[in-house]
Amino acid sequence: MDERQRGPRVVVLLLTSRCDARCVMCRVWTRPAQDIDLDVASRIASSCSMASSIRYLTLSGGEPTLHPQLHSITELLLAPSTGLQEIVLSTNALDVERTVGAAAHVLRCIGGRRIRFVAYVSLDAVGATHDEIRGRTGAFDCVERTISELKRLFAVWPLAELRINCVITKLNADGIGELLHYSDHVGVPVNISVASRTDSWIGSAACKAEWELGTREATALRHFLRRAVAVSRLMRGRGAEPDYVSELLRVLEGQVRTLPCPFREHMGCFIEPWGDVYVCGMSREARLGSLSCMSLENIWKDACTWDRVLAGLSEHCRSCLSNCYVQVGSP
Numbered sequence: 001m002d003e004r005q006r007g008p009r010v011v012v013l014l015l016t017s018r019c020d021a022r023c024v025m026c027r028v029w030t031r032p033a034q035d036i037d038l039d040v041a042s043r044i045a046s047s048c049s050m051a052s053s054i055r056y057l058t059l060s061g062g063e064p065t066l067h068p069q070l071h072s073i074t075e076l077l078l079a080p081s082t083g084l085q086e087i088v089l090s091t092n093a094l095d096v097e098r099t100v101g102a103a104a105h106v107l108r109c110i111g112g113r114r115i116r117f118v119a120y121v122s123l124d125a126v127g128a129t130h131d132e133i134r135g136r137t138g139a140f141d142c143v144e145r146t147i148s149e150l151k152r153l154f155a156v157w158p159l160a161e162l163r164i165n166c167v168i169t170k171l172n173a174d175g176i177g178e179l180l181h182y183s184d185h186v187g188v189p190v191n192i193s194v195a196s197r198t199d200s201w202i203g204s205a206a207c208k209a210e211w212e213l214g215t216r217e218a219t220a221l222r223h224f225l226r227r228a229v230a231v232s233r234l235m236r237g238r239g240a241e242p243d244y245v246s247e248l249l250r251v252l253e254g255q256v257r258t259l260p261c262p263f264r265e266h267m268g269c270f271i272e273p274w275g276d277v278y279v280c281g282m283s284r285e286a287r288l289g290s291l292s293c294m295s296l297e298n299i300w301k302d303a304c305t306w307d308r309v310l311a312g313l314s315e316h317c318r319s320c321l322s323n324c325y326v327q328v329g330s331p
């Protein structure tokens with residue numbers, strides 16, 4: 001069987017539209033509260049994909065820890081996942097207790113299995129700039145406390161890893177160096193990505209005036225990235241993938257993206273809370289089908305839909321600034 005026909009290797013599960021942040025580059029928080037229900041989660045869990053093909057599973061949102069049944073869903077998904085290599089929790093870390101409780105529960109579900117657990121904590125800048133981007137006074141202080149507690153929790157789990165996830169917008173483009181110093185200080189690597197316009201899940205296109213890089217910010221970012229690439233050993237140590245950083249520079253300079261993307265290559269998908277399956281989160285045109293009327297396997301095998309959707313996405317792919325989970329599978 002064609003490797004691509006086996007089913008998705010990478011699944012990003014958007015568990016809920018609830019969020020306690022009000023980020024400038026996202027409008028998920030304006031949506032009505034919608035949580036993935038146990039029925040949809042059960043259908044994913046009982047699919048052949050969960051038992052055979054899925055290697056990398058990301059729990060995201062919204063803020064995934066706000067899902068009222070997060071613990072049950074984590075148990076459901078992890079029980080049959082014989083091939084899973086990595087599970088990611090992507091969190092804004094604004095509630096210390098809730099975030100650490102969710103991480104501890106994922107670790108309990110993993111138990112003695114050799115599954116890597118990565119908690120990505122959103123942190124875009126040091127101090128008040130982070131509060132401004134996330135639309136919450138005191139956000140930076142909350143994230144600092146969460147990082148400290150997660151480090152304590154992960155200290156006894158050899159396969160647990162903590163990373164900072166930084167989204168670059170016009171508000172923090174000239175502060176990435178300061179964030180890297182902070183990451184050294186707390187001993188947590190940073191992954192960077194640049195905010196992109198999308199009419200899909202996060203609806204960032206609707207608020208682009210609030211976050212999109214202008215000429216000055218884009219120039220400052222390019223200068224910073226050129227220096228970063230020149231000293232790529234520094235970047236590597238911090239978790240930012242040199243390939244992605246180099247590629248980002250090329251795309252910001254107007255060249256066509258060449259970096260591979262697991263979604264583009266028919267290896268991954270995003271699933272929204274009501275069960276709609278997308279190739280990625282970059283466009284509404286990326287929709288493949290719905291779990292309400294089809295199994296994940298059948299959606300995956302529908303070559304005609306894949307061809308149509310990928311053809312529709314090709315313009316987006318040429319200038320896509322997303323890191324597309326290029327860290328998937330990195331050591």
Ligand code: SF4
Pocket residue numbers: 019020021022023025026027028029061062063092122134202
């Ligand atoms: S970017 Fe994430 S943390 Fe911010 S509002 Fe959107 S879902 Fe919430």
Ligand code: SF4
Pocket residue numbers: 261262263264279280281282313316317320321322324
């Ligand atoms: S638009 Fe970006 S994330 Fe989506 S398939 Fe293309 S390269 Fe991947």
